[in-house]
Amino acid sequence: MDFKLIEDKWQRIWAENKNLYKADDKSDKPKVYVLNEFPYPSGSGLHVGHAFSFTGGDIYARFMRMRGNNVLYPMGWDAFGLPTENYAIKMKRKPQEVTKENTDNFRNQMKKLAFSFDWEREINTTDPQYYKWTQWIFIKLFEAGLAYKKEMPINWCPSCKIGLANEEVVDGKCERCGSEVSRRNISQWVVKITKYADRLIDGLKDTSFIDKVKQAQINWIGKSEGAKIRFQISDVRSQIKELEVFTTRPDTLSGATFMVVAPEHELINGIIDNYELRITNEEREKIQEYVKQARKKSEMERTELNKEKTGVFSGLYAINPINNKEIPIWISDFVLVSYGTGAIMSVPAHDERDKEFAQKFNLPIINVYDDEKKVNVAEEVKKAIELIINKGIGEGASSYHLRDWIFSRQHYWGEPIPMINCPKCGWVTEKEENLPIVLPEVEAYEPTDDGLSPLSRIESFVNCTCPKCGGVAKRETDTMPNWAGSDWYFMRYCDPHNNKELASFDTLKKWLPVNVYIGGDEHNTLHLLYSRFIHQFLYDLKVVPTPEPYAVRMSHGVILGPDNNRMSKSKGNVIVPETVADKYGVDVVRMYMMFMGPFEGTMAWNENTLMGVKRFLDRFEKYIINQINNKSASNDDCNLVINKLIFGLTKDINEFGYNTAIAKLMGGLNDLEKIKIDKNSIEVLLKLLAPFAPYITEELWSQTGNNNSIHSTSWPVAQEKYLIDEVVKLPVAINGKVRDQLTVTSEQLRVKENVVAMAKELENVKKWLVGKTIIKEIYVEGKMINLVVKG
């Protein structure tokens, strides 16, 4: 059959059948919410990674639907972002138009690949009716004190002219364009995700993510436990009298022989400006120079380039609170102002970095323990914290690797941040009834040279009245990061057309949590963490009914190019799913991708193996067509094969074991070609293949005389009695080595004595027993027999 004709035909018919894949808010059937990460609709169209991931989700959704569930399987567009903006700048086109073209293209490609999305729930993060609620969430964050404006050094990409989060800097370079990142001070909106750090760790207990994903989240949050300890500064002329440090090893306090503060530490400003301190001008200049150099470097450079420690003495001394010894305070860029308190106590005897520093600058090294390996550190730390609390010099504390989330972007193509700066009232939220704050159309999309968003050039946008006092005020011109639209989209799918709330509590209660969330490994930390944070925050506001958004996280693998490298345009190894589908048909492409290997695995594209799948589908089709007028009665041989298939497929699909499910289908066809099949079994066979190959099965289903869609039929149930073999071949081993096989009936294999006795009579077994004594007879029912012999 011509697959193109079939594909066109069924695409048309399915499009008319609006209820085929509809998720029903009112149904009494059990709900299943299957979610694929929604894509960024790029100009180059759907790539293999998308096709692979969505096929995996689609098979599961189709399977769950056939199993009698009310399935929510939605799709949408994470459409804000730099590539579209850059394209718009280059081509002098509106990002809105470009996005429309790209999403239209993506939608058509998805329909062609037969993904069973409920298109009535399609969402788009760039739709004002959608980002109205993204803005609303920001207002709630601000009201809860979780969003604040802060002048802070940020990673600055000179090429994109944008501030980057630490997470967006890879190897000191901009994640998107690869330019070297420098540092720059900009006033930014920052979201206090750190306040939820503990909750984000604890909440994992309520999910069934695989350990790998949980561990990735825990590591990213990076909780360390220890103590904060206060050191007095001995120079009376210093305005700052106290230096607080965080340490995981408070038990080594008596070995602290110096302190180190980050160059950005507030203490340093005091030194440079305070001319009464007992340091020479020369020393002051040295400090100034060091701080200046350190500030120029990005954090990445500082950490990367630091093969050798650098630093300068600050001229100040602190008092070690445990022994009242005066110890010097040094400045070094290996201490990060953004971690802990930005200052450390240095214990060179028990810390490698401190040791290196001490050796370079000739600072004393004092051992706390003769042999640290023999010490129960956890126990000593516990005792030390008690002591520190009793002495009133500090308290137990934890610190996190996780940092607050920089939420401002100086770009056009993002959600406007709904904040207004009033000279009298300060930062004020926009009134909710004025949302959405719609992105105005502008002439040019480039950020300004001083790094401001192009929105800052639109006076009618910037100038506004203060929602609080009614005075003249100015609107924020920064926009939100990509993550903002994607961290709550799964809520909107539950109630996508609601214009009163982001989603009604009732529909959220109906659908949440997401039963299976399918996405890439690369989103196991950032996107997953951000969206869990927003979800937890909204849970606290009683907007959502569940503490966690996702029950199970499924992270799919990667498809490499035929050359075993990651697909990229520069390597010329990109496989376009649409092209392959045009050549072999959609069903072949879908099945091949699922047959390549385990769904979570990394594997290379190989068109030879694809031919195997194509052959199978051709043979399958021929087989069914030959059976169309089949009137045979059911028979046991066929029932055994079919019921084992039902059982095996049901189990495999449930566990995303698509490669083995397809292997079983292939094996099943091999078996069936040798025996007689009846009409009912033919229909079962078609149903089993339906989630994988929706076009061919639908066509054959209609050719075998059915008027309904195979995709709205119910999944077959295996009959127990056909799952047990009447006759079983048991391996018989002597001392663990298999020597023969014993054929027994399912009745016979229940009695150990009989089975063992029969085994001993086998020719090959007898041979091995000559002159030996049996010392042990092991029989695992239905599995195997092992005779342990001696002599």
Add this chain to the structure above:
RNA sequence: GCCGCUGUGGUGAAAUUGGUAUACACGCCAGACUUAAAAUCUUGUGGUAGCAAUACCGUGUGGGUUCGAUUCCCGCCAGCGGCACCA
């Protein structure tokens, strides 16, 4: 350096509450059909020895537990992914 993962035929891979290792597919060999080729179909295909029955070896590597280990434990080697002066 730290965290996580992986290692099975010529290739992609199956099999783990410990029970016949290599299912399914690719490739390859031989055969059928064909003037021929492609396509299709049939058979074979872990290694060594043997006409064969069969025997021995075999899941990165060295040990251990066990009647029995691809599966569990310990050490090592190789590769992949992530993080990295985090106090």
